[in-house]
Amino acid sequence: MAERLGPPLDEPVFDELAIIGIGLIGSSLARAARKTNAARRIVVADISPETLARAEALKLGDAFTADLAEAARNADCVVLCAPIGAYGAIGRTIGPALKPGAIVSDVGSVKGAVIAELEPILPAHARLVPAHPVAGTEQSGPDAGFATLFVNRWCILTPPSGTDAEAVRRVRALWEAIGANVEIMDAAHHDLVLAITSHVPHLIAYNIVGTAADLEDVTRSEVMKFSAGGFRDFTRIAASDPTMWRDVFLHNKEAVLEMLGRFTEDLTALQRMIRRGDGDGLFALFTRTRAIRLGIVAQGQDTAAPDFGRRGRDGEATEA
Amino acid sequence: MAERLGPPLDEPVFDELAIIGIGLIGSSLARAARKTNAARRIVVADISPETLARAEALKLGDAFTADLAEAARNADCVVLCAPIGAYGAIGRTIGPALKPGAIVSDVGSVKGAVIAELEPILPAHARLVPAHPVAGTEQSGPDAGFATLFVNRWCILTPPSGTDAEAVRRVRALWEAIGANVEIMDAAHHDLVLAITSHVPHLIAYNIVGTAADLEDVTRSEVMKFSAGGFRDFTRIAASDPTMWRDVFLHNKEAVLEMLGRFTEDLTALQRMIRRGDGDGLFALFTRTRAIRLGIVAQGQDTAAPDFGRRGRDGEATEA
Numbered sequence: 001m002a003e004r005l006g007p008p009l010d011e012p013v014f015d016e017l018a019i020i021g022i023g024l025i026g027s028s029l030a031r032a033a034r035k036t037n038a039a040r041r042i043v044v045a046d047i048s049p050e051t052l053a054r055a056e057a058l059k060l061g062d063a064f065t066a067d068l069a070e071a072a073r074n075a076d077c078v079v080l081c082a083p084i085g086a087y088g089a090i091g092r093t094i095g096p097a098l099k100p101g102a103i104v105s106d107v108g109s110v111k112g113a114v115i116a117e118l119e120p121i122l123p124a125h126a127r128l129v130p131a132h133p134v135a136g137t138e139q140s141g142p143d144a145g146f147a148t149l150f151v152n153r154w155c156i157l158t159p160p161s162g163t164d165a166e167a168v169r170r171v172r173a174l175w176e177a178i179g180a181n182v183e184i185m186d187a188a189h190h191d192l193v194l195a196i197t198s199h200v201p202h203l204i205a206y207n208i209v210g211t212a213a214d215l216e217d218v219t220r221s222e223v224m225k226f227s228a229g230g231f232r233d234f235t236r237i238a239a240s241d242p243t244m245w246r247d248v249f250l251h252n253k254e255a256v257l258e259m260l261g262r263f264t265e266d267l268t269a270l271q272r273m274i275r276r277g278d279g280d281g282l283f284a285l286f287t288r289t290r291a292i293r294l295g296i297v298a299q300g301q302d303t304a305a306p307d308f309g310r311r312g313r314d315g316e317a318t319e320a
Numbered sequence: 321m322a323e324r325l326g327p328p329l330d331e332p333v334f335d336e337l338a339i340i341g342i343g344l345i346g347s348s349l350a351r352a353a354r355k356t357n358a359a360r361r362i363v364v365a366d367i368s369p370e371t372l373a374r375a376e377a378l379k380l381g382d383a384f385t386a387d388l389a390e391a392a393r394n395a396d397c398v399v400l401c402a403p404i405g406a407y408g409a410i411g412r413t414i415g416p417a418l419k420p421g422a423i424v425s426d427v428g429s430v431k432g433a434v435i436a437e438l439e440p441i442l443p444a445h446a447r448l449v450p451a452h453p454v455a456g457t458e459q460s461g462p463d464a465g466f467a468t469l470f471v472n473r474w475c476i477l478t479p480p481s482g483t484d485a486e487a488v489r490r491v492r493a494l495w496e497a498i499g500a501n502v503e504i505m506d507a508a509h510h511d512l513v514l515a516i517t518s519h520v521p522h523l524i525a526y527n528i529v530g531t532a533a534d535l536e537d538v539t540r541s542e543v544m545k546f547s548a549g550g551f552r553d554f555t556r557i558a559a560s561d562p563t564m565w566r567d568v569f570l571h572n573k574e575a576v577l578e579m580l581g582r583f584t585e586d587l588t589a590l591q592r593m594i595r596r597g598d599g600d601g602l603f604a605l606f607t608r609t610r611a612i613r614l615g616i617v618a619q620g621q622d623t624a625a626p627d628f629g630r631r632g633r634d635g636e637a638t639e640a
Contacts (some may be wrong), residue, residue, distance in 0.1 A: 003631055087591065087597075099476075109549070134549045137626035138613075154545050183545070193538050196531070198549025203590060204524055205550070209609040210588045211516070212577075218513050224615045225474050225503070228452045229429070229518025230525070232622045233553055239613035242606035249594050249602055259531075260591055264584070266531045270523060271580055274569050282569055286562035289529040293458075293559035295544045302552045306457035306464065308628035311323055 003148045005179055008037035013173045018043040018075035018159055020068055020090055022055040023241070024136060025107045026081030027145030031062040032178035035147050039174075044070035055142045069097040077170070079131075080106035085247040087114060091121035100125040103167045107133055109194060109244075111158040111187040113251035119160065127167035132156045132190065133180055134198070136238040151179030152300055158187040195255035200263055203256065206245070207239035323468045325499055328357035333493045338363040338395035340388055340410055342375040343561070344456060345427045346401030347465030350380040352498035359494075365391035375462045389417035397490070397506050399451075400426035405567035407434060409600055411441035421486045421582030421627055429514060429564075431478040431507040433506040433571035439480065445568055447487035451474045452510065453500055454518070458559040478507040515575035519581055523576065525557035526565070 017028045017039035026044075033039045044061035045068050046052040056064045065071050072078045072094035080090055087106070099105070104126050108114050111130050118128055135153035137144065155175040159168045172182045185193070212223045212231065227235065249256060273281040297304045337359035346364075353359045365388050366372040376384045383389050392398045392414035400410055407426070412601045418424070424446050428434050429452050438448055455473035457464065475495040479488045492502045505513075521530035532543045532551065547555065569576060593601040617624045 134546045136549075139626045148631070156546070170343045193542050193546055194549055195552040196528075196535060196538055197543055197546040201528060201550035201554055203594075204528065204587065206606055206609050207587045207590055208516075208521060208524065208583055209612050210605050213608065213612055214586075215516065215582070218516055220612070220615070222513050223517055223618050224612065224621060226454045226476070226513055227516040227616050227621050228473055228558055229456075229514060230521035231517040233557060234521055234617050235609070235613040235616055236622070236628065237550055238606075238609040242603050242610075245462075245606050246599050246602045250597055250599055252544050253597070256594060257591065260587075260594075262535070263528055263531045264587070266534075267524065267527045267580075267584070268513055270527050271577065274523075274573055274576060274580075277570055277573070279566050279570055282566045283562050285530050286526055286558075286560075286565050288533065289526050289555070289558040290562075292533055292540070292544065293555040295540070296547050296552050296555055297546050301544060301547050302556070303630050306459045308556065308630050310623050310628050311468070317351055317591060 003151045003198040005032065005035055005151060005175075008035065009177055012037055012040045013170055013177060014039045014076040016041045016060070016075045017174075018071045018078040019061070020045045020058060020071060020078060020080050020094070021082030021086075022046045022051055022142045023081065024140050024144045025133065026150075027055065027058070027060055027142040028147065028149040029079065029081065029178070030055075031145055031147040031172070032150060036175040036177045043071045043075060051142060058142055060142060066307075068093045072097045072102070074099065075102060075317060077103040077105060078097070080108070083243045083247045084108045084114060084251050085112055085243070088117050088121065091118045095122050095126070098123055098126045101127065102131055103127045104169060105129045105131050105171050107131060109198060109248050111190045111250040113157075115158070115160055115187055127164050128160065129163060129167050129171040130158045130187065131171055132158070132194070133175065134194075136240075138236050140241045141316060148179065150175065152239070153180055155180040155182050156190055157184045158190050159184065160187070183307065191252050191255045192258070195252060195259040199252055199256050200259045202237055202240065202245055203249070203260065204263070208234050209238040215260060216305060233296075323471050325352065325355055325468060325471060326497075328355065329497055332357055332360045333490055334359045334396040335495060336363060336395045337399040337494075338365060338391045339381070340391060340398060340400050340414070341364045341402030341406075342366045342371055342380060342462045343401065344460050344464045345453065346399070347375065347378070347380055347462040348467065348469040349399060349401065349427070349498070350375075351465055351467035352470060353494070356497045358497040363391045363395060371462060378462055380462060388413045392417045392422070394419065395422060397423040397425060397494070400424070400428070403432055403563045403567045404428045404434060404571050405563070408437050411438045415442050415446070418443055418446045421447065423447045423449055423491060425449045425451050425491050427451060429512045429518060429568045430572040431476075435478070435480055435507055447484050448480065449483060449487050449491040450478045450490055450507065451495065452478070452514070453495065454514075454560065455500075456560075458556050460561045468499065470495065473500055475500040475502050476510055477502060477504045478510050479504065480507070491570045511572050511575045512578070515572060515579040518581045519572055519576050522557055522560065522565055523569070523580065524583070525554040528554050529558040570574075
């Protein structure tokens with residue numbers, strides 16, 4: 001799977017793109033939009049002076065401000081790249097500054113709650129096109145971003161019914177310019193899909209790392225030493241940004257609890273198989289789960305290299 | 321972290337090493353022992369004619385046989401690299417063939433049950449030194465092995481009390497020769513530690529992949545497409561060898577159920593936090609779990625590269 005950006009656009013999608021929040025996702029968007037000429041001018045805003053200064057040092061935009069309304073004033077498109085819990089405050093701040101026809105989009109991992117919160121706040125002359133690029137790493141902050149983060153990843157748009165088609169087309173064009181595949185989906189369905197493919201996986205990763213950290217009969221040193229048995233994979237996910245993830249769980253409560261309920265039911269059945277020594281039942285499940293992995297690799301959504309290709313990063317190729 | 325084998329030994333640890341079962345672990349052991357001169361002669365045995373033929377084509381040993389007793393006859397050390405469920409049959413087959421003082425070891429992920437099963441079967445003149453190298457990938461079979469698999473990984477030895485110290489010393493020397501760090505531990509404690517660092521992580525990975533595969537309101541295609549949100553990490557673990565893992569859960573029942581019980585208790589508490597909208601509680605857990613990740617990376621048990629360095633395998637470095 002190629003992880004390269006395509007050639008730059010002849011004509012930018014937006015004259016002015018404002019990015020509110022310049023962490024991992026915001027800074028990756030800024031880098032990618034710059035490289036592909038997806039925006040003529042990029043305005044970077046962040047309420048943290050340290051983060052903003054770092055973004056300026058990294059030359060991630062053409063202008064930098066801590067004043068969110070100022071950032072939004074001339075923007076054709078404002079993309080919220082902040083934790084979902086901050087959307088209300090951001091919306092109220094930028095709303096009065098938005099010019100007629102301005103597009104407001106975001107990158108949040110929950111969509112139903114975002115729409116419910118932003119729609120009543122934004123002025124009628126703005127056009128809301130919520131987006132969610134399904135991409136990331138466990139790292140945070142402007143230094144962690146990179147231009148190819150979205151290449152061959154999916155970006156889901158969840159425009160509320162009645163959204164101006166031209167606005168949707170332009171947001172799609174932005175994401176396609178920086179290498180993403182775009183899918184349009186109902187917000188409620190998005191939240192259900194992501195609950196199982198992202199939110200519950202994060203929750204159980206955080207949970208098992210917490211369980212392991214609290215044991216009395218197994219030391220933390222032992223947990224770390226022998227983590228290569230599988231546990232270390234979970235710690236990567238459980239190192240993700242705490243603010244972002246707190247907000248995800250607070251804003252996608254229903255779908256997460258629904259999927260978590262199914263996970264727990266299945267786990268109870270598996271527990272019973274172990275208790276009863278049902279080897280056939282265990283074997284049947286463990287065989288069935290392989291097919292999903294093969295599909296994911298075949299679709300280019302993960303590397304085929306064993307162990308995620310970890311060894312390849314450490315200076316020595318996997319060898320015979 | 322360097323993933324390189326050290327220089328070959330001047331004098332082999334064993335004159336003849338027999339490897340029973342030549343899958344991922346057995347074939348990695350064969351490759352590593354050959355490269356480091358840890359054994360003068362390597363005899364490879366496997367009950368599957370196809371696997372054995374493949375091992376021979378790969379030149380993984382000096383002799384190849386489907387007759388396990390034959391393989392064990394002249395061995396100074398026999399290492400069982402088969403699923404734990406086969407140990408009883410293997411022990412009964414090789415027992416009568418073992419020469420006086422022969423060491424019997426293994427690489428199984430459970431130790432208490434292994435000792436309980438093998439001790440009464442093996443002749444009194446054999447010396448049992450159970451071992452567990454905490455290393456692997458999601459792949460299986462002789463082609464999947466590689467010589468550096470054990471470098472900088474931990475290998476746990478669980479010699480029953482009274483085991484001949486010289487036998488323990490030699491098994492330790494074998495694993496150290498091929499790059500592993502060796503720790504000696506009580507079998508019951510091993511089984512508890514591995515339940516949390518390996519067995520329960522695999523169980524919940526298998527479980528969530530099963531849950532996702534069975535949903536009616538989210539399609540399999542959606543699960544695969546949007547797996548980069550976290551789910552895909554679990555599918556790698558859930559692609560591990562089904563026979564091996566069935567046997568792990570059948571043979572480490574008590575410790576797995578104990579650790580699974582704690583995981584479930586913690587998950588219930590987390591579920592309640594979500595239901596009640598307890599953002600502070602969620603944030604506290606999500607912050608606390610980062611420290612474990614940092615410790616694992618600092619100890620060289622995982623790569624520091626974001627996203628396991630996945631991008632690095634795909635031909636393009638992570639870039640600014």
